Amino acid sequence: MDELQFRCPVCLDVYTDPVSTPCGHNFCKACLKKHWDTSEVCRCPLCKEMFYDSPELRVNISFREVVDHYKNTSSVTGYESCQAKPGEVVCDVCTGTKMKATKSCLVCMASYCEIHLEPHKTAAALSRHKLIEPVKNLEDRICQKHEKILDLYCKKEEKFICQVCAETDHSRHQVVMAEVASQQKMIQIKRREREVELMIQDRRKRIEGINCSRKETKENAQKQMKASVQVFTAVIEAIKKTHEDLMEGIEERHDAEQRRFERLIVELMQEIDELEKKSTELKQLSQIEDHITLLQTFNQAYAIPPAQNWAKIPVYENDFLGFIRTSLRNAQQFIDLEVRKQEAIDDITIDPNSAGSWLTVSEDQKEVRRCPKKYKLLPITLRSGESTFAAATQGLTTGRHYWEVGVKEKSNWALGVASSTFIKGEPAAPCPKNGMWGVSHQDGEQYSALTEDPFPLMLSSHPQRVGVFVDYEEGQVSFFNTEAKTCICTFTKCNFPDKVYPVFDPCLTTEKKEVAPLKLMIVEITK
Template identity: 45%
Template sequence: MSAASCLLSEDQFRCSICLDVFTDPVSTSCGHNFCKNCINEHWNSNDQYLCPMCKEMFNTRPDLKVNTLFSEMVSQFRQEAQQKASSSSSEQQAAKPGEVPCDVCTGTKLKALKSCLVCLTSYCQTHLEPHLTASRLKRHQLMDPVENLEDRMCMKHDKPLELFCKTDQTCVCMLCSVLDHKTHDVVPLKEEYERKKAELEKTEAEIQEMIQKRQLKIREIKQSVDLSKESADREKAEGVQVFTALKESVERSLNELIETIEEKQRTAEKQAEDFIKELEQEISELKKRSPEVEKLSHSEDHLHVLQNFPSLKAAPPTKDWTKVSVRPSSYEGTVVKAVAQLEELCELKRIQQYAVDVTLDPDTANPNLILSDDGKQVHHGDVKKNLPKNPERFSRCVFVLGKQSLSSGRFYFEVQVKGKTAWNLGVAIESIDRKGKIIASPEDGFWTIWFRNGIEYSARNNRPFRLSLKSPLQKVGVFVDYEEDLVSFYDVDTAALIYSFTDCSFTEELYPFFSPCVNDGGKNSAPLIICPVNQTV
């Protein structure tokens, strides 16, 4: 029997009325089988006695007979189905919170695999089987399991919501489309779903793009913060270095101020001591002479007075002290001068933080100039070298430019001029004339100061402007603020400002400019030397 039942399909054991496996199967005279209760209820609700399968009409209500063989086959099939269902149920998982449970399971509710929009029921794997095998049930509309299936039915007509009214933007059933929405633009639910899905995919892509842009912005902001932190750390380190140097300079300036004041006081005290010593010496001499004069002035001996008077009259020489005085030392301006010098030092230390590593560009050097291998020194040679005549090279004037350029921000460099009798220093724009006779003036793109004849310092601003310096320059600092159109020159040793060009109106790249001037028979043979900037004083 088991082998026979296995050869039959499940449809052959289903009642055509209830569509479930036969319960108490009975046969009509036409040879068709039905559940006993199903066929009786069918005939009880109809006036005629027709076979639901072949439509054969019976004049009288047929006497139903039990098909013993078929009943045994159904019983065997049901038993095997239950065993199979039991085995399948043990393999399936119970529905977890948030998952749709099977509406047919009793006891432990298994996880539903599909929901039927016709039956309005969710089925697990076992109870879904009839919908996958029974020909009538196969026509039912299955979907992924969902809860509240009644929400998918039209509340007015109790039909599945299969259409979408684009006019009212609502889901409708077939009856709604021909009654309430007859003149509206109605499309199948799937068609509108595909359109909406496309819109959602587009929206999702836009959202992802927005997310990516914002993630990129976050990375940019974080990178900016990191750069800001690096800059802050660098500024703090430079600040510590500069202010440590300033602290040492302040202490040294204070010591120098105190030493200056004390030296003035010592000089005044020494002068006063010398005057007092000289006065005391004269007093001692006068005290020795006073008794003799007094004795002679009281003598009544005329001859004695006259004979000794000449010797007493010729007294030892003394100074006229009426015009001699020791004035209190004046310290007015000493502190102000010291503070001014300190302010100049502070200013120099501030701009030294913009120091750049400048090297000479051999492609621009006049053929008479000799550059060191490291590009840090230049002097005039007696022999003109045979060099390529490139457009960048100064052919007539003994000039050379630095390799580094500036088109924004600030930069600073220092040059040793010690031992020279002539030189020229500053910055120049890229488009300067390099071939003819050049006047290094702002009108021609040069901002420089120069030294001539071992005595004269000048700045060329429209016309030569002679500079007054307290001491010969040993090292010159050159500072440029591109945005402020400013070029300033400093005496590095005294931290004093030498000269500033203002309102320069820069419009192109600037380059460091150097001219050691001619050798002058060896008098001006010392090189210009680009020095490392020492920010520690």
């Protein structure tokens, strides 16, 4: 039930001894009596109906009981909520406590609360007045020049005008009703609101993208930090291993030189003994007085015993600086590989159709070995029957690539990359000129870089696992002893004519009887 129904229109408080006028309005008995005592005629304070005879005021007992019940069951918060707060439009009619206005009248130029607005709802003359939402400074809605309501809008000058302004100063301008202009502006507002909403959505999506990138960046940073631990651990181990090999090499060279020096000293002492004997013979010869005896023994005693040309034998101190340079160069190459191979690891498989008739490839395509008997080749086989090479399924045309091959227990093998011409063409010597870049191991002893004239490689230890790194754009192919953490060989400025394939030769020639496989290994690295 509306709380205003229980408040007197005069004092705006809950009715006390409510009485009713003949026109049907209710007031506090004291409020209505005071109002009539101060007026010349008796009128209803709300609808202004005049009563020629002063009505007898009797308390409406039934209504009072309703009001009392309302007093007992309702709080005063409703009344407080109707009071005007700072910044709100107040009722211009209220005296004492100002109530919050609910409408403003552009004809009366006043704002009314819900109670004092009642005449505009009931009186026929007032019902035609233009009511709007409550606003302050109603005088701003009146034309200062003509004192008329600003109910029109000039689109050219974008200002509100009155009817007289439209007929005079703005007669040639496009003029519309203020409501129409408001509706048009409202359409523009809705469009702009949609544009703003789309901008908000776009920026929220961008925020989502940024958050996603931030999350990915964080995850990537964490992965890279984990990867850096492994890289630097490998680098430190490589440096330690390089230093150990360097110390061992220097010590071996030192021991060898010491043994050489000892042999030289022994040889020199032997020659000194022989020369001392010769000196004694010459002294004895010089004491012979018989000239015939002197001449007979002269040739034998005068001849100097055979001796080495010691001026051509180096005895200077050995310089080990070259050992250090070589070790540091190998360590640098390994460190460079560790850094660059982070995103270069490939899952290589061997193509069975590329293997010759003496080779067999495992089902998982990770191993190739020499088989005991010769197989009949299928028509789709890429190589000739006597070939001992097998190529990978994947061809390399760009980027960096890295894989590792197990060569444990093998005495003969070759690894590298080769062009499709070398793989599919007639057998040719494996060298860069013919489209292959690789290294080989023969008869358990000799390691060689596969050039036109195979270049011998001096390795400190036998590799059990060989890493192959290819940088297609740089034209570089490098081979590493992954356990010793040293570089075996590097081909630079490789002129790759087209797509190149990893190649594997498990036996070098069909005469080699070993059956141990070349095996593609899993490269464990933090990605």
